[in-house]
Amino acid sequence: MRVTPQRAHVWQILAESGAHLGAEEVWERARDALPGLELSTVYRALEALREANLVVESRLSEGPALFEANASSHPHLVCERCGGISHPEASPEVARGLLAALAAGSGGFEVRELHVVARGLCPECVRREEETVPVTDAS
Numbered sequence: 791m792r793v794t795p796q797r798a799h800v801w802q803i804l805a806e807s808g809a810h811l812g813a814e815e816v817w818e819r820a821r822d823a824l825p826g827l828e829l830s831t832v833y834r835a836l837e838a839l840r841e842a843n844l845v846v847e848s849r850l851s852e853g854p855a856l857f858e859a860n861a862s863s864h865p866h867l868v869c870e871r872c873g874g875i876s877h878p879e880a881s882p883e884v885a886r887g888l889l890a891a892l893a894a895g896s897g898g899f900e901v902r903e904l905h906v907v908a909r910g911l912c913p914e915c916v917r918r919e920e921e922t923v924p925v926t927d928a929s
């Protein structure tokens with residue numbers, strides 16, 4: 791891959807944030823350092839980085855594609871309440887365990903890629919929900 795300042799900067803934004811960002815979010819953050827940067831340039835940079843295996847597209851749900859600087863396929867936890875995206879602890883081990891279980895149970899199907907999305911409530915939203923449980927009126 792040819793390293794251009796745009797590509798280097800896009801990668802840096804993803805790597806430093808450790809977040810899952812859409813192209814437009816990357817663009818908004820990148821414009822401070824690279825005024826005049828076009829959104830289409832960000833799309834091309836993300837595509838080049840993806841091809842070079844420096845960035846993965848996390849296929850999480852409907853909505854825009856999200857990118858992150860984490861090249862291994864790994865499971866995601868998506869909160870239905872706040873939309874927060876996180877990784878399970880020891881996510882490489884979780885991914886390896888899932889792949890091994892799939893390989894054992896798929897009758898010879900060669901699994902190359904795995905996109906796992908678990909939906910539910912993040913710990914903060916669980917806590918918030920517990921706090922807002924209506925108190926039964928004693929009267």
Ligand SMILES: [Zn+2]
Nearest residue numbers: 848858860866
């Ligand atoms: Zn991720």
Ligand SMILES: [Zn+2]
Nearest residue numbers: 869872912915
């Ligand atoms: Zn949440």
